Amino acid sequence: MNKAQKKVLVTGGAGFIGSHVVRRMVNKYPEYQIINLDKLTYAGNLSNLKDIENKANYTFVRGDITDAIFIDKLFEEYLFDGVIHLAAESHVDRSISNPLEFVQTNVLGTVNLLNAARKLWKFQSEQGKTNFRFYHISTDEVYGSLGAEGLFTEDTPYDPHSPYSASKASSDHFVRAYYDTYKLPTIISNCSNNYGSYHFPEKLIPLAINNIKNMKPIPVYGKGENVRDWLFVEDHAAAIDLIFHQGKIGDTYNIGGNNEWKNIELIHLLCKIMDNKLHRTEGTSASLITFVKDRAGHDLRYAIDSSKLQKELNWKPSLQFEEGLEKTVTWYLDNEEWLNNVTSGAYMEYYNEQYVRR
Ligand code: NAD
Numbered sequence: 427m428n429k430a431q432k433k434v435l436v437t438g439g440a441g442f443i444g445s446h447v448v449r450r451m452v453n454k455y456p457e458y459q460i461i462n463l464d465k466l467t468y469a470g471n472l473s474n475l476k477d478i479e480n481k482a483n484y485t486f487v488r489g490d491i492t493d494a495i496f497i498d499k500l501f502e503e504y505l506f507d508g509v510i511h512l513a514a515e516s517h518v519d520r521s522i523s524n525p526l527e528f529v530q531t532n533v534l535g536t537v538n539l540l541n542a543a544r545k546l547w548k549f550q551s552e553q554g555k556t557n558f559r560f561y562h563i564s565t566d567e568v569y570g571s572l573g574a575e576g577l578f579t580e581d582t583p584y585d586p587h588s589p590y591s592a593s594k595a596s597s598d599h600f601v602r603a604y605y606d607t608y609k610l611p612t613i614i615s616n617c618s619n620n621y622g623s624y625h626f627p628e629k630l631i632p633l634a635i636n637n638i639k640n641m642k643p644i645p646v647y648g649k650g651e652n653v654r655d656w657l658f659v660e661d662h663a664a665a666i667d668l669i670f671h672q673g674k675i676g677d678t679y680n681i682g683g684n685n686e687w688k689n690i691e692l693i694h695l696l697c698k699i700m701d702n703k704l705h706r707t708e709g710t711s712a713s714l715i716t717f718v719k720d721r722a723g724h725d726l727r728y729a730i731d732s733s734k735l736q737k738e739l740n741w742k743p744s745l746q747f748e749e750g751l752e753k754t755v756t757w758y759l760d761n762e763e764w765l766n767n768v769t770s771g772a773y774m775e776y777y778n779e780q781y782v783r784r
């Protein structure tokens with residue numbers, strides 16, 4: 427992509443990572459028009475974008491990627507120059523209770539976007555315009571689970587275990603199939619676990635922060651031995667910006683924090699930070715740790731080798747985990763209203779009245 431290209435569709439821009447991507451693109455590229463398409467499920471929240479919602483280069487469209495007719499019309503109306511696709515159902519535990527919703531949004535929704543993108547790209551190619559790209563955001567969970575050693579590389583075979591990771595793996599396969607079959611210019615990135623502001627409090631870190639704040643039990647699955655590789659969400663947004671503009675068509679990039687933590691060790695660090703911030707006696711928050719029944723099919727360890735992205739595009743994470751976690755805790759403590767509104771469903775009621783789905 428070069429600066430002459432202007433209309434960029436970001437799907438899922440009202441969610442956790444999407445809102446950071448939209449904010450970055452709107453602020454950094456005033457010459458672009460950023461169109462944020464989001465269904466506003468329980469996980470999507472326009473209050474995540476309050477600081478940029480009135481900017482001239484930002485447009486919000488409420489809509490569902492599973493609706494092929496709507497998606498086709500949207501592409502015809504805007505004639506996008508590029509797509510960054512983040513919209514998804516994203517929570518593993520929800521995928522275990524309701525797999526079909528994950529198939530619909532993550533697989534069918536992605537194929538609808540690919541079909542619309544293919545038609546638009548063909549039309550643009552016939553007009554002599556050749557720099558369209560479809561960038562699909564995926565997860566390291568498609569690679570399955572590691573033992574004590576090793577890292578996921580871009581060549582690690584897919585081995586998804588949860589309905590969530592199976593749906594993301596399937597969507598990745600479709601994206602590659604559209605590149606191989608139709609030559610649609612696609613790029614994929616697979617990232618490790620993100621943390622930071624605007625993270626919905628059903629995921630481990632914001633859930634634990636919320637529970638510690640309210641002196642409620644912190645549920646740790648199994649023995650807390652599972653390992654995740656945590657990346658600050660703004661570093662992921664920076665990587666997405668870089669890959670969207672400079673990534674090689676047809677390629678895959680792994681993104682990770684080089685920052686592995688056992689869940690139980692992470693929770694202990696979080697408890698220490700929270701005791702400090704809330705002026706509690708050391709050990710108060712840790713007393714809330716409660717070991718609960720393990721997640722079915724719980725992957726033991728994820729860890730990413732991001733050397734390709736570091737070498738080829740000169741990306742690296744900007745923050746140490748302790749610093750990022752402290753920043754995150756401060757954000758949640760300073761944004762109590764946001765936390766209360768997302769947990770009570772108040773935002774959903776408000777948006778359902780404000781925005782009729784197209
Ligand atoms: P999220 O659940 O916070 O946000 C998803 C967004 O998609 C929400 O705004 C939701 O309203 C929207 N959405 C859901 N279904 C939709 C539909 N049918 N049509 C239109 N919009 C819809 O998710 P997230 O954590 O921000 O993840 C974003 C993307 O990044 C996902 O594709 C996910 O697989 C991927 N990813 C996430 C992580 C992570 O740690 N969170 C790590 C790697 C990759």
Ligand code: TYD
Pocket residue numbers: 517518519619628629630631633645646647650652653654689721
């Ligand atoms: P999660 O935030 O759901 O991300 P993912 O499953 O996509 O990695 O979970 C991170 C880790 O924390 C994972 O090993 C499951 C574990 N976990 C708990 O121990 N307790 C919880 O309440 C949650 C939500 C997750």
